[in-house]
Amino acid sequence: xxxxxxxxxxxxxxxxxxxxxxxxxxxxxxxxxxxxxxxxxxxxxxxxxxxxxxxxxxxxxxxxxxxxxxxxxxxxxxxxxxxxxxxxxxxxxxxxxxxxxxxxxxxxxxxxxxxxxxxxxxxxxxxxxxxxxxxxxxxxxxxxxxxxxxxxxxxxxxxxxxxxxxxxxx
Numbered sequence: 001x002x003x004x005x006x007x008x009x010x011x012x013x014x015x016x017x018x019x020x021x022x023x024x025x026x027x028x029x030x031x032x033x034x035x036x037x038x039x040x041x042x043x044x045x046x047x048x049x050x051x052x053x054x055x056x057x058x059x060x061x062x063x064x065x066x067x068x069x070x071x072x073x074x075x076x077x078x079x080x081x082x083x084x085x086x087x088x089x090x091x092x093x094x095x096x097x098x099x100x101x102x103x104x105x106x107x108x109x110x111x112x113x114x115x116x117x118x119x120x121x122x123x124x125x126x127x128x129x130x131x132x133x134x135x136x137x138x139x140x141x142x143x144x145x146x147x148x149x150x151x152x153x154x155x156x157x158x159x160x161x162x163x164x165x166x167x168x169x170x
Contacts, residue, residue: 070158072091073094078167091126098151101119104145105142107135114132115129115132137168140166141164141165145161
């Protein structure tokens with residue numbers, strides 16, 4: 001008699017658990033995140049717009065891409081013998097860059113500007129430079145920003161950056 005009661009209770013508990021799992025699955029299905037799905041426009045036509053010169057379009061897009069890309073090189077671990085000496089920054093504006101670069105270096109913790117170059121022409125580099133601010137001995141996490149300007153009218157294009165670690169020995 002007691003075994004039958006235990007079996008009935010066990011069957012009832014299992015049925016309740018199954019019902020709860022089914023309800024949970026239905027709730028998850030109905031309320032799942034659908035924010036990542038986009039609906040395609042029924043009015044869109046696949047293909048290239050009539051009257052568009054494909055070669056000209058590609059040349060224009062390549063020109064925009066070339067201007068938007070900022071190539072540079074920097075020593076990510078420059079070392080300075082002292083806070084007032086020159087260090088091996090090794091800033092380079094590659095010849096294929098076709099833009100002027102102005103480099104600004106900021107200490108990450110304080111956001112203080114510690115170095116700013118003058119315009120570096122394409123195909124040029126600065127091997128060693130002195131910081132504009134004297135730093136105490138130690139290691140500094142910093143960010144070097146490369147501000148790009150058009151060569152013809154010196155108008156601003158954009159900026160790219162790189163994380164560096166500056167070491168001041170004494």
